[in-house]
Amino acid sequence: MMAYIVRRTLYAIPILIGVNLFTFMLFFVVNSPDDMARMHLGNKRVSDEAILQWKHERGYDKPLVINAEAEGLGVITDTIFFEKSLKLFVFDFGQSDSGRNIGHDISQRMWPSLAIAIPVMLVGLAVNISFSLMLAFFRGTYLDFWGVVLCVAMMSISGLFYIIGGQVLLGKLLNLAPISGYDTGLHAWKFLVLPVLIGVVSSIGSGSRWYRTLFLEEINKDFVRTARAKGLAENWVLFRHVLRNALIPILTGVVVVLPTLFMGSLLLESFFGVPGLGSYTIDAIQRQDFAIVRAMVFLGAVLYILGLLLTDISYTIADPRVRLE
Amino acid sequence: MMGFQPVILATDALIYLLLCLALGFAWYARRHDHLLAPWRRVGRSRTAMGALVVIAFYVLIGLLDTVHFRLATGQTESGETRYSTEVHSLFDLLAAPLRENSEKTYSAPFATHLYTKETIELPDGRQVRDYPRLAFGGRHLQDPHADRGMDILQRTLLGLGLGLLSFLLLMLLLFRLRVRRMQAWWHAEDQGPRRVAALVLLVMLLFTGMAVSLSSGYHILGTDKVGEDVFYQALKSIRTGLVIGTLTTLVMLPAAILLGIMAGYFRGWVDDVIQYLYTTLSSVPGVLLIAAAVLMLQIYMNNNQEEFNSLTERADMRLLFLCLILGVTSWTGLCRLLRGEALKLRQLEYVQAAQAFGVSHFTVLLRHVLPNVMHIVLIVVVLDFSGLVLAEAVLSYINIGVDPNTNSWGNMINSARLELAREPVVWWSLLAAFVFMFTLVLAANLFSDVVRDAFDPRLRERA
Numbered sequence: 001m002m003a004y005i006v007r008r009t010l011y012a013i014p015i016l017i018g019v020n021l022f023t024f025m026l027f028f029v030v031n032s033p034d035d036m037a038r039m040h041l042g043n044k045r046v047s048d049e050a051i052l053q054w055k056h057e058r059g060y061d062k063p064l065v066i067n068a069e070a071e072g073l074g075v076i077t078d079t080i081f082f083e084k085s086l087k088l089f090v091f092d093f094g095q096s097d098s099g100r101n102i103g104h105d106i107s108q109r110m111w112p113s114l115a116i117a118i119p120v121m122l123v124g125l126a127v128n129i130s131f132s133l134m135l136a137f138f139r140g141t142y143l144d145f146w147g148v149v150l151c152v153a154m155m156s157i158s159g160l161f162y163i164i165g166g167q168v169l170l171g172k173l174l175n176l177a178p179i180s181g182y183d184t185g186l187h188a189w190k191f192l193v194l195p196v197l198i199g200v201v202s203s204i205g206s207g208s209r210w211y212r213t214l215f216l217e218e219i220n221k222d223f224v225r226t227a228r229a230k231g232l233a234e235n236w237v238l239f240r241h242v243l244r245n246a247l248i249p250i251l252t253g254v255v256v257v258l259p260t261l262f263m264g265s266l267l268l269e270s271f272f273g274v275p276g277l278g279s280y281t282i283d284a285i286q287r288q289d290f291a292i293v294r295a296m297v298f299l300g301a302v303l304y305i306l307g308l309l310l311t312d313i314s315y316t317i318a319d320p321r322v323r324l325e
Numbered sequence: 326m327m328g329f330q331p332v333i334l335a336t337d338a339l340i341y342l343l344l345c346l347a348l349g350f351a352w353y354a355r356r357h358d359h360l361l362a363p364w365r366r367v368g369r370s371r372t373a374m375g376a377l378v379v380i381a382f383y384v385l386i387g388l389l390d391t392v393h394f395r396l397a398t399g400q401t402e403s404g405e406t407r408y409s410t411e412v413h414s415l416f417d418l419l420a421a422p423l424r425e426n427s428e429k430t431y432s433a434p435f436a437t438h439l440y441t442k443e444t445i446e447l448p449d450g451r452q453v454r455d456y457p458r459l460a461f462g463g464r465h466l467q468d469p470h471a472d473r474g475m476d477i478l479q480r481t482l483l484g485l486g487l488g489l490l491s492f493l494l495l496m497l498l499l500f501r502l503r504v505r506r507m508q509a510w511w512h513a514e515d516q517g518p519r520r521v522a523a524l525v526l527l528v529m530l531l532f533t534g535m536a537v538s539l540s541s542g543y544h545i546l547g548t549d550k551v552g553e554d555v556f557y558q559a560l561k562s563i564r565t566g567l568v569i570g571t572l573t574t575l576v577m578l579p580a581a582i583l584l585g586i587m588a589g590y591f592r593g594w595v596d597d598v599i600q601y602l603y604t605t606l607s608s609v610p611g612v613l614l615i616a617a618a619v620l621m622l623q624i625y626m627n628n629n630q631e632e633f634n635s636l637t638e639r640a641d642m643r644l645l646f647l648c649l650i651l652g653v654t655s656w657t658g659l660c661r662l663l664r665g666e667a668l669k670l671r672q673l674e675y676v677q678a679a680q681a682f683g684v685s686h687f688t689v690l691l692r693h694v695l696p697n698v699m700h701i702v703l704i705v706v707v708l709d710f711s712g713l714v715l716a717e718a719v720l721s722y723i724n725i726g727v728d729p730n731t732n733s734w735g736n737m738i739n740s741a742r743l744e745l746a747r748e749p750v751v752w753w754s755l756l757a758a759f760v761f762m763f764t765l766v767l768a769a770n771l772f773s774d775v776v777r778d779a780f781d782p783r784l785r786e787r788a
Contacts, residue, residue, distance in 0.1 A: 018605035026617055031624045039624045152774075156767040158718045160738050161759055266612060267719065282723055284722065285616045293617055294353060300610035 001316070008312065016089070020299040023294055024085045032058035033080070036290060040097070058097055058291070059083055069285055084294070093108045093295040098287070102295050106277065106305070112182060113264030113276030120199035120268075121261065124207060125254065127200055129243075132211035136219060137238055148212070148282045154205030162202040163271045170194055178274035195268045214246045221245075248318045259303035328397035330408045334641040336648075338392050339572050363387060364702070364780035373775035374522040379768040382529050390416035390564040399502050412637045416564075421556055426461035428552035431744075434753050435543045437463030437473060462544045480538045488534025492527045503588045547753035550740065559757040561732035566765060569648060569717045570710040573715070577652030582702060585660040587692050588611075589667025590686070599664070607657040612723070618650040619725040640728035647720070647727060651713060657707045666698045700780045711769040714762065734758040 037054040038046055055061040062080050087094065093102035135147045171179035177194040218224060219242050227237045264278030275280070277296075284292035333341075354360040367373050392415045395408040417424060431440035438456035445457050458469070466472045477773075500506040510516065513517050536556070541546045544731040546555040588599035606614075626639065670676055721735025722728035729736060741754035752771070 014601065015605050017602065017607055019609055022609070023617070026621060030621050031628075035624050035628055039627055152770050155575065156763055156770050157759075158541070158715050158738075158762060158766075160718055160722060160742075161755075164738075164755065165744060166747065168750070229458060260610075265608065266723065270723075281613065281616075285620065286724055288620055288623075290617075293613060293620070297609055297613045297617060297645075301608040301612055304608045304610065 001313075005309070005313065008309050012309070013177075015305060016298075016301060019298060020085050020088060023297050024081060027290055027294055028080055028084075029176070036060070039288065051238060057099075058095070085293075088295065088298040094291060096284070096291045097289045100291055105280065106295070106299070109199075109264075109277045109280050110262055111276075112188070112274050113269065113278060114261060115188060115230065116195050116199065116268060116274060116276065117261035117264060119192070119196045120203070121254065121257070121264070123196065124200045124203045128204060128207035128211055129250070131204065132208040132215060132237065133243065135208070135212045136215035136242070138235070139219070143240055151205045151209040153210075154202075155209065157202075157205075159202050159267055162198050162206045163267060166194060166198040166201070167271065170197075180271070182272075182274050191272070191274070195265075195272045195274065197270055199265065202292040211246070211250060214249055215242055218242045231273060248315075251318055252311050252314055255314045258310060259306040263300055328406050328408075329394040330406075331399070332393040332395055332412050334393055334638065335645045336411075336568050336572060336641055337391050337393055339575065339645070340388075340471050340568065343571060343575055344388075350651070363779045367775055368781075369518055370775045371500065371518045371521040372771045374518040375525040376768040376772040376775075378522050378529065380527040380772060381763060382533075383567065383765050384767075386416060386560060387564045387567040389419065390414045390561065399436040410635065412635065416560070420560065423554045423557035423560075426544075427554065428459050428544070428548045429460065430548070430550060430552050431751055432459055432462060432544060432548045432552075434463070434545055434555075435473070435477060435546040436547065437466060437469035440751070459544075462548075463542065464535075465542060476542065479541070480542060481535055484535035484538030487538060488531035489527075491534065492530045495526075495530075496523070546757045549737075549754055550744070555737075555754050555757045558732050558737055558754075559734070559761045559769075560757070562734045562737065562761065563765075565644065565727055565731055565733040566577050566714045566717060566762070568644060570650065570713045570769075572645070573655065574646040574706045574709055576649055577656035578706075581656040581659040582663060582695070582698075585663025586690055586698060589664040589669075590659070590667075590671050590690060590694060591635065592671075596664075599660070600637040603657040603660050606653065611654040612720075614654055615647075615720060616723070616725045618653075619647070622646050636730055640731045643728045644731060647717075651716065655709060655713075659702070662701055662705065663698050664787055666701055667694055669692050670697055704773075704777050704780055707769075707773040711766045714766055714769070718758075718762065734762045 033055050034051055037051040037060070041054060049201040049280070052061065059082060062083065084094065091103065096102050096105070102300065131147070135144050137280070138144045138147075167179050170176045171194060178191055179194075180191075182188055182191050224237060224241050227241050229235070232240075262277065264274075264276040266282055268274070269276045269278035270282045281296050283289075284296070286305055393412050394414075395410070395412055397406045398409045399407050401407055429439060429443075432438070433440060437459055439459060441456070442454050443457050444452050444454055446452050449737070458464075463469050463473060463476075466476060496507055498503070500510065511520065536545060540554075540556060544554050544556065546559065549555055549558065584599045584602070588596045622643065626633075626643070633642065676689060676693050679693055684692075717726055717733060718735035718738055721733055722739050724739075726735050727733045737754050737758040741751065741758070744751040744754075
């Protein structure tokens, strides 16, 4: 087990190097720092001094990969590639283009993101499993049919409409919850109710349908038939035999997204004005702050790979039949 | 006779290519029964046939909106024809009344008065602040408050009649103008799927008739901030949605298929390299990758404005680029599936027999592996469609989607969202985008489910 984890972690390194090189190419080679400076400074007639000044303030005035003028190790370390890309490996995100410390911002904004993402995931899991278990129990009846129709219809609605609809209906017309904003500490709960509710509702369509197929797959297996043949009640079969076996793919599906919960939900956070990482990313994209986008790309890749690793480990814990070589 | 000059934008060319591929495949499949069999299974499904009719309406409008040209505006002194700088499509010509009759600013659906108050000069010279009459909506009415209801009812009935008439004409033409044959067909056994298709066609034609008849006198879905007809915008957005949904998969297919089957077939270091490539790409969060790429494109376009002849061309390039970058983020899933399938296929007897006969790898891949993974490709293409249409809206909301000048449902939602705080609420743009998107995505979802079951019942739904 330990050896497997170590090997998988080592395997992640070349992938992260790949992501790192890829983002470096995308941000510094496709367009030179001069282009970025011109974009930020606004118009076409920017003086060369202004561009130099902008680049110097943000450390973009160094050579890309090799600094021929520096001495000793500086040949490699005093470059954009080392300063802006390689330092990401030790989670040194540096400064954003507007001069703030990205690492500090991330550690601050992580918590509101989790405050939305974790309840959405847990409540969503409970709602989706109960609903799809009900559909599986009534499989082949009208209830099942219309339940699936409802799921397909809900899948076909853009997430934007869930948010806008929820805000207008619950926030504006019924005045049940504040439309947007955030508060510190425990006072934040009333700002969280609406986004969590909307996050859960918008996941019902695809989530329940997917779980229902998982349940139906288990329900036709031999051991389930045996359990029924032994004379067990249908709901007992459903909970003891079907649910427990179908939980394996469900749980591993959850584990893979666990680390990415930190990244927050882009849409929910920006619509509800929650100061999390999702809205941080959107703000950065809209302000064209490349340093933040670059940091988030790398962080996202790290968390994704972590998720894959956790999935593989959780397989062995949840399903004794799986053995890691 | 007005002259015109055809214009083929980059996405137009790709749509024509896609159309040729589809027609070519249909022609080829006609003579190969094993290719037709799964499609017959699709044809036996009521849901699929109903959904197909809806999709056909969208595709028709999208195609009409793809044939672009510049109209002649007159002649220069030397006798050469001058062409307008604006690029129009066939659809623009058909919907010219919708496009040309604009208002000053917001107006509600079927409204006769503007949404905001203005200072109006009365005939006797006095000035009052009131809601002015619209330039187009309900212009023909003497007394809007009294006559509007009756007028709308009349037009609705007229539209319904128009729809019914065109439906009957179409069906009669289909049955070569014999009513009896039509009756016999309707009462025949096992016509379920076709009956559903006919009913959906009737409903769509009734809606079309109503829309045509009503929009000759009103803005049936209101107007937006600059007074443009929302119904027209929603219709124009169809092409954008279809382009994103189809061209994205078209541009990613060559890479995904080639790399996927190569990885599975050759194994060894080829497999390692390709796996590394797609794991790396798929570990970058999709939205961020798109954001980064679109930001880079914006910089490039900002600094190289002279390369684009017109705004339309520029917007079109951005649309194509968005398809490309969406393709880059979405090919990894298909590639992984194809690799797995090719791993299985290379063990099969006929592939090994071909190898034993000394058939070259290239030929084996082309003749024996590729045809046997095509069903997966088709399933993924069809399943991805609805997700891509939905993704466009989200991306446009974050401002990394299509060009702000391009009509798209995402842009409609984005601009309408800011107006929700107004009193009374400006809801019609949202409603229009919702209805048009929901109908297309729902139809696509229903259709793709049937296609998946018909082509591969064993393929589990992808998480």
